[in-house]
Amino acid sequence: MTFDWEYFWQALLAPNQSFLNGLALTIIISIVAMALALVLGLVVALMGRSRFLPLRVIASLYVWIIRGTPLLVQLVILYTGFAAANIFRFEDLSVGFLIKGAVQAAIIGLMLNESAYISEIVRGGLESIEKGQTEAALSLGMTPLGSMRWIIVPQAIRVMVPPLGNSFNGLMKSTSILSIIGVAEMFQVGSTMASSTFKAFEIYIVVALYYLLLTTIWTVIQTAIENWLNTKAGLPKAESIWKRLFGMRSKRDRIAPKNPIAALEGAAA
Template sequence: MSFEFVGKFLPYFNDGLIITLMISACVVLIGTLLGTLIALAKLSKIHVLRWLANIYIEIFRGTPMLVQIMIGFQLLGKIPLPEFQLGILTEDLSRLVPGIIVLSMNSGAYVAEIVRGGINAVPKGQTEAAYSLGIRPTATMFKVILPQAIRNILPALGNEFVTIIKDSSLLATIGVMELYNGAQTTSSTTYQSLSPWLLVAVYYFVVTFITSRLINLLEKKLGKGYTK
């Protein structure tokens, strides 16, 4: 086992990490918004919306993410999109964009259940109190219920965000140049079967550890002065 390759191939890891963080940030944003909408649809009094939300959640939670990525790439990967250069990496948007879309849709299904559980955990008296003050249902949900639900769901959302960072490595199967792909390229070029994977594991661990700690700090900050 040797780490002599680090000096030459470190840019593959560093630039790959930037791509991984970009992917994760996009998926977190889109997945959270999508999941919140799906959760609201599942809690809706409109039967069709509940039905569609349930089907969506069951499909994306009931099939492997890798299969979803391959299907998404076959459906969307033929759309011609430009490439862009990031350091040593040349990123093909016709591969990156389908990957982000699929990861976001998958994340949305899990976030939807997290948000739904958080909303249901808010005492019904909060809704009744808001209605008695003349606050409309939509305003009640977004100004009264959801802010309280965030406190309940933040730990689970944090776990989902960490999972997204790790699951972004699956996009290497469709040729997305990210952190995992950096280790793959290094391993195949240097014929080092272990060292590149140990290094990339360190990268993933450091990022997920920092992310977890930041989420814990945010959770404590939101919890200050709050009693159920």
Template structure:
């Protein structure tokens, strides 16, 4: 008998692959438990009359709440600017070859990180008890100008100093970690091209260090937004203090606390989205594929939901035969 021709074409359709999905009973059990807990929580929030949602809606956009919200935003923005600028300067001083500058930066960070921010706020509020007047003049000599301390440092300025200087100590360590994460070869190459230390730091090191600096800085900004509530000890009417003043008059403690919490949640959500896009921007040089934006994720979910009914009724796809697998 003649051997079969090896070049003969294979006839007939190959057998379809019967894929059996892997079952995950633990995931379904966990999902059911979480769904039940969420439903119980929503029921408790919606049907417990003690939450008094009508009072929450009444004071959500109250003039006092909005004024306190504006003060909170001002404190957050100015404190973070002070903290970032001061943190960069302190980090550069810590990495300086001048031992006096490095020691001064270390001492500042040690003091402001080692004491509670609440204590620092109260200290700045009572600074006039130590120095009733602040003067400018010749060191250890006559003064050319002086002013009452409480006039020069009002309540808002005292709160800003307490928050900003404390934040500078934390930002110094964040910036220092980002700077040290850049390979030393980058600095050596910049010096070989004739760049000064300032040019190397500004143009070469800091742009590359931003990928390490941005994520914790975003967390610090969100934390600062909530830390501003501590300035209520200085009788500064920010968001939390505004809520306290209202419920001290009408005794609606829980509804006013919910109002304040809703505003904090709204603001932190905005900051979280902004942090995500900033991190995505600085990840362009490190990642080949950027992570999807929230809008892109929603589009992907909607498109997959549209395709799922058609895919569920589709016939099995053959493993070979020149057709493209879906």
């Protein structure tokens, strides 16, 4: 068995239409699922901070169940289990274009799974802001909603962006298991090509490189967003893209501070 370099370069640089369709579907599912997860995660986080005990209990149970069970199991239950139990069946939907039932289940499954983690990110971001700022805003006559909108959330967003960006990276890679419910995303198309051409090693390396390309592009976008938020807040810019991707540090970063307290503060940062 030899590595077919010609086939590898062709598949990498000039992928066929099926592979491009799978790549496009991976991107679309990732973006739509993340957008919906952000909304649901925010709702769950606010429920968890509610004064009403039933809402806090529901939010806690939701996060506990979703975070405590594998995404693969959730997808199978959602798409196959519910249909077998005659609870709900995902049917193909036409809204000017066809959305297959498996794609709908994939988006909802990823949304539900990711929203549980996002709710914890949002909760941590909101709680990172000192309560005194809320009290000061209320003492100035602002409503609780107004203080949240104008005082707390703008500061918390800067804290939440890095973990939210990492969550999106993880979500994009998680789309590789959607083949279990028949979604023709990039990994599923690659598997089909590998089966028909017997070029499994070549194809899976190509698939891995395309996933790497997607996550790298998002890392660049995420770094730009973080730098923009830091600039607006009058703070130093985040790590450069080279430092974030390859761990390249400047000479100043490599010099350990003489003050041990400064060293501990740098490690904590």
